[in-house]
Amino acid sequence: MTTSTTPAPSRRVRVRAPRLQGRGWLNTGGRPLDLETLRGRIVLLDFWTFCCVNCLHVLDELRPVEAEFADTLVVVGVHSPKFEHETDPDALRAAVERYDVHHPVLDDPQLLTWQAYAARAWPTLAVVDPEGYVVAQLSGEGHADGLRSLLRELVAEHEAKGTLRRGDAPYVPPPREDTPLRFPGKVLPLPGRDGGEPTLLVSDTARHxxxxxxxxxxSVVRTIGDGTRGLVDGDPATARFGEPQGLALLPAEVAARVGYDVVVADSVGHCLRGVRLADxxxxxxxxxxxxxxxRAGGGPALAQPLSTPWDVTWFDGQVVVAxxxxxxxxxxDPAPEPADGVVRVLAGTSAEGLRDGAAEHAWFAQTSGLAVSADGTRLWLADSETSALxxxxRADLGDPAAPAPDRSAPEVTDTRLANAAAAAGPGYVVGTGVGSGLFDFGHVDGxxxxxxxxxxxxxxGVAVLADGSVAVADTxxxxxxxxDPSTQEVTTLANGLAEPSDVVVDPADPSLLLVVASASHEVVRVRLPREAARIDTGxxxxxxxxxxxxxxxVxxxxxxxxxxGQKLDDRWGDPSRLSVSATPPELLAEGAGSGAGLGRDLVLAGPPGAEGVLHVSVQAAACDGDPVTGEVPEHAACHLYQQDWGIxxxxxxxxxxxxxxxxRGV
Known part of the structure; x- marks a missing residue:
């Protein structure tokens, strides 16, 4: 939050790009970079943190942009960590490999460059022109088309001025270690086929x-997929995935009906895939x-786009997708013919945060791991960005501990989402076992x-233990x-694991847990201790x-x-929407709620020194067309820009x- 540097349309303010500061560099062969040596190139700074799914979306959006402008554009990732673990240089080095980052990365654990560029959200993009001036700052994702337009303008302008310098990018690929698995994500025990031994199916995420x-x-029994990122159906030798994650075994009668046994959350492919185990x-x-x-309510499964499905499980007669x-x-809801399957929203408004109550009004933050209670009545989930369980x-279970469904929450304004939730059958209610918000975390038992x-x-990741308690892969x-739901107590079962991303009970021995140690590229067995430890590192x-x-x-x-080439689409009213709330709620005396427009008058209340977080969510729709004449091309497309800030x-x-x-300020 700063005084805005976005210029009015009638004047142009030239802002010199601050220098790049941090602890060190990755993907440069050990050589530090600075903006002076990059002068003459367009520099795109990508402020990211490797926990953030929106940042991972931007990495994928930038790949074709980097290829198109390979000789004029230098992308520099500025890693600005949210969690303490992300400040570990080894963890960052692993993440750069895990997510296949092919450009230089500045390690900025103290947020020096983040603050110099007044970044306020993950992800944020800043564009520096060949003369060293900041010409655009963009928050959120979905900016690839707009970036291409801006980059073409900058290339033309600076080529004409003689200030553009073409050349190769300063990226130097790091050495890669070869292991049987590479950053695996999830594990699924499989029953033996044709009387054979049981096996384990693992999503080998970084190898697709x-x-x-x-x-x-x-010991490797077989592989499914050729190891190349993509979306290709077929046999095990030719099929392709994009960073697969969660795995769910369908009930036998359902598998027999639909013709496949396992559902795969294909995260970067933004799809669900079915795998027939027989072949x-x-x-x-x-x-x-x-x-x-x-936002979308759902529809025919093969016609409805998805967004980074991370885990899947069978719950209440359906496949639930995180x-x-x-x-x-x-x-x-699978069907014998894939074209007849249906998907729909089960819970969450798409606002990022932690709020319990009726499922259609609940807030989540990067739902990532799923497990079902032994009696099938409760779905547990790891909500990673709120560090929550x-x-x-189902709301009709009458659980006295469940918060009453709130059917009147003012933040829910998308009637399509509400209608889809109402039509989905029985309602659901959401609660929290551990966790308090987007910015609170640690290793504290109690x-x-x-x-x-x-x-x-x-x-x-999560798993339900034999006594009804829940094991959490605390990554x-x-x-x-x-x-333990009966006492609400949290304890530690095991420590010293390398980024555990999933945990399941070993079906052969309930005293053992199968843990995916993602950063050490293995699945390990951990014995449940007789007495769990109590740890408090703060x-x-x-x-x-x-x-x-x-x-x-304010x-x-x-x-x-x-x-x-785009203009605000105001044919059906104001094409923008702004939602504002606060933690704690009493910080915001006036101005909370959702409404049209990109500005609002707020009133903040509290004594001097009181702290809190403003939650701001915005959407703006722009369509292809001439903003001056209003002319629209024959095959015009509309583009939605959106971002959430926690300030x-x-x-x-x-x-x-x-x-x-x-x-999108320029």
Missing amino acids: RLVELAVDAE GRVTTVAGTGEQLRE MAGLHQLWAF RWVE RGGVDGPARLQHPL YNGAVRRY ARRTQRPPTPVAPGP RLEVAFVPPS PVVLSESGTNRCDLDL
């Missing part, structure tokens, strides 16, 4: 394939391969609940934790300096300038009375 292992969790054949059963960027890219849960039940001291750090703490909060804000009236403005603030009499944010 599935690997079936023997019960020793080491390993792969079929796409939901999704189009395109990423969904707006739709990480939309911060929601979806349901998939959440649960979902009482759970939203008010308890217990803390996790970016968990990715960024390198631990397996246990939550609670943490995301370290972003709070912005001093004056109590009382003006919020979001800058949005459509790319060249730490502290009340101070000397603080600012403006909050200026860039959705």
